[in-house]
Amino acid sequence: MKTYLECIPCIISQGIKTAKRLNVSEEIQEEMVKETLDYLKDKNYGKTPPELAKPVYKIINKYMGTDDPFKELKDFYNDEMMKIEDDLRNIIEKNSDLKTAIKLAITGNIIDFGAKHSFDKKVVLDRINEIESNKLIVDTSDELFDKLKESKTLLYLGDNCGEIIFDKVFIEYLKKEFPHLEITFGVRGSPIINDATEEDAKKVGLDKMVKIISNGDSAPGTVIEDTSDEFKEIFYSSDLIIAKGQGNYETLSTIDRENVFLLFMAKCDVVADELNVPIMSLVCQKR
Amino acid sequence: MKTYLECIPCIISQGIKTAKRLNVSEEIQEEMVKETLDYLKDKNYGKTPPELAKPVYKIINKYMGTDDPFKELKDFYNDEMMKIEDDLRNIIEKNSDLKTAIKLAITGNIIDFGAKHSFDKKVVLDRINEIESNKLIVDTSDELFDKLKESKTLLYLGDNCGEIIFDKVFIEYLKKEFPHLEITFGVRGSPIINDATEEDAKKVGLDKMVKIISNGDSAPGTVIEDTSDEFKEIFYSSDLIIAKGQGNYETLSTIDRENVFLLFMAKCDVVADELNVPIMSLVCQKR
Numbered sequence: 001m002k003t004y005l006e007c008i009p010c011i012i013s014q015g016i017k018t019a020k021r022l023n024v025s026e027e028i029q030e031e032m033v034k035e036t037l038d039y040l041k042d043k044n045y046g047k048t049p050p051e052l053a054k055p056v057y058k059i060i061n062k063y064m065g066t067d068d069p070f071k072e073l074k075d076f077y078n079d080e081m082m083k084i085e086d087d088l089r090n091i092i093e094k095n096s097d098l099k100t101a102i103k104l105a106i107t108g109n110i111i112d113f114g115a116k117h118s119f120d121k122k123v124v125l126d127r128i129n130e131i132e133s134n135k136l137i138v139d140t141s142d143e144l145f146d147k148l149k150e151s152k153t154l155l156y157l158g159d160n161c162g163e164i165i166f167d168k169v170f171i172e173y174l175k176k177e178f179p180h181l182e183i184t185f186g187v188r189g190s191p192i193i194n195d196a197t198e199e200d201a202k203k204v205g206l207d208k209m210v211k212i213i214s215n216g217d218s219a220p221g222t223v224i225e226d227t228s229d230e231f232k233e234i235f236y237s238s239d240l241i242i243a244k245g246q247g248n249y250e251t252l253s254t255i256d257r258e259n260v261f262l263l264f265m266a267k268c269d270v271v272a273d274e275l276n277v278p279i280m281s282l283v284c285q286k287r
Numbered sequence: 288m289k290t291y292l293e294c295i296p297c298i299i300s301q302g303i304k305t306a307k308r309l310n311v312s313e314e315i316q317e318e319m320v321k322e323t324l325d326y327l328k329d330k331n332y333g334k335t336p337p338e339l340a341k342p343v344y345k346i347i348n349k350y351m352g353t354d355d356p357f358k359e360l361k362d363f364y365n366d367e368m369m370k371i372e373d374d375l376r377n378i379i380e381k382n383s384d385l386k387t388a389i390k391l392a393i394t395g396n397i398i399d400f401g402a403k404h405s406f407d408k409k410v411v412l413d414r415i416n417e418i419e420s421n422k423l424i425v426d427t428s429d430e431l432f433d434k435l436k437e438s439k440t441l442l443y444l445g446d447n448c449g450e451i452i453f454d455k456v457f458i459e460y461l462k463k464e465f466p467h468l469e470i471t472f473g474v475r476g477s478p479i480i481n482d483a484t485e486e487d488a489k490k491v492g493l494d495k496m497v498k499i500i501s502n503g504d505s506a507p508g509t510v511i512e513d514t515s516d517e518f519k520e521i522f523y524s525s526d527l528i529i530a531k532g533q534g535n536y537e538t539l540s541t542i543d544r545e546n547v548f549l550l551f552m553a554k555c556d557v558v559a560d561e562l563n564v565p566i567m568s569l570v571c572q573k574r
Binding site for chain 2 (some may be wrong): 006009019026
């Protein structure tokens with residue numbers, strides 16, 4: 001997806017919200033905003049929003065004096081969602097169908113500090129409780145089911161901390177239903193917003209179930225030309241890709257390979273409008 | 288009020304929304320946004336938001352190829368609100384108290400294409416129908432009543448088109464209740480967003496009731512040092528000032544004179560937070 005003009009003020013706002021959360025002085029915040037404006041004023045907006053946002057988060061980090069301004073929030077949401085891991089498992093076991101498992105995995109995508117920036121735990125739990133009445137507004141799950149049956153290798157691209165507990169439970173279901181599948185879990189190469197890294201995946205125990213691969217990049221999405229050779233190799237050789245999150249939609253919606261399924265919540269007007277769906281819709285889209 | 292950092296992305300968004308409404312090509316929109324970023328990247332944010340936004344609207348106008356991109360919307364809301372002028376009059380006559388008249392005048396402030404940018408007519412009519420149950424969240428109306436009784440001259444600063452019909456009906460009430468008052472109605476010196484100019488005030492018949500004075504400036508508020516000498520003279524010599532709208536709040540909340548009453552709807556998070564009131568609150572604040 002190209003960067004829409006509405007993404008520009010949104011990217012600027014993300015930096016301001018981050019700075020406010022960390023209680024940085026107003027003077028430093030103003031300098032940070034001005035450097036962001038200076039950076040954005042002559043960039044190529046033909047790129048995707050995560051490509052354009054990556055250097056902005058470098059600017060934010062510089063002024064925040066940290067490489068990982070969301071560390072505390074990431075740990076909080078991983079810890080909190082691990083507390084309800086069994087509840088998530090029970091929802092899938094109770095229904096035991098792919099569509100419920102997909103909806104649950106997408107629901108975890110609500111934990112996002114980029115596009116939406118803040119959701120308290122109650123909102124997340126409410127969303128989980130509504131899972132049976134919520135619909136996939138874009139629904140290619142039947143086709144995903146067929147591909148899961150016929151594929152040998154699946155690359156599952158994670159998105160955010162907290163959300164990866166939902167992914168873990170979904171992957172358990174996939175391993176049980178499609179035992180022939182060799183699954184690899186892809187993560188960001190270094191911290192960006194609340195996106196999951198290798199450390200986070202290990203923390204929640206995903207490494208005990210599947211192979212973990214870092215993409216070697218820190219964009220809040222998958223900018224394939226910036227990823228490592230090892231990642232590119234597995235990205236193009238896997239039979240099937242499930243990519244979680246809006247950032248992966250933004251960077252992979254026009255990718256040059258087949259069998260990519262984008263599972264996410266449409267959390268901003270720009271993405272909802274592009275897909276012609278209501279905001280906060282659950283989306284399971286084949287690219 | 289100083290410019291908060293959150294005002295920066297909001298000002299940029301206002302330009303984008305204006306361009307989209309006028310169906311300007313994406314290339315021109317992008318150039319406009321980039322020039323806006325370039326302008327905002329090294330300005331003094333100690334100024335008020337309307338001071339910072341005024342040159343941005345000059346940039347917008349340049350790319351839109353017009354001095355008055357809101358002309359059609361201004362005429363539409365003036366015409367539509369003139370159709371319900373008698374209904375507004377009836378609400379005041381039915382209750383015949385200052386507080387209802389103030390609430391009605393403030394309700395007209397919902398017609399705004401800066402901070403909020405879009406309200407359809409139905410939202411405006413719904414708000415009018417709720418007038419009796421809605422409260423002034425900041426309420427210095429008793430003090431305003433006392434000042435109206437003891438003052439000889441009132442400068443009433445208008446804000447937006449459409450809203451000026453509400454002001455007209457309110458001013459009729461003030462003339463009836465406080466017949467000794469000499470009232471002057473202040474307007475912007477030239478078109479900016481959907482703010483009312485002398486032409487608009489005449490169009491709705493305000494010139495038949497009170498003296499109209501242009502402030503000689505085009506900021507979407509009252510930046511006193513940029514106004515004409517004639518305006519400054521009446522601004523500082525009037526016994527009492529009623530200033531309508533959020534832009535007048537932003538520019539006059541720390542003004543160096545007494546007896547200024549700011550009547551507006553708190554339409555954005557920044558202003559609502561500064562006043563510690565819920566968003567869309569009706570505010571009647573003595574500076």
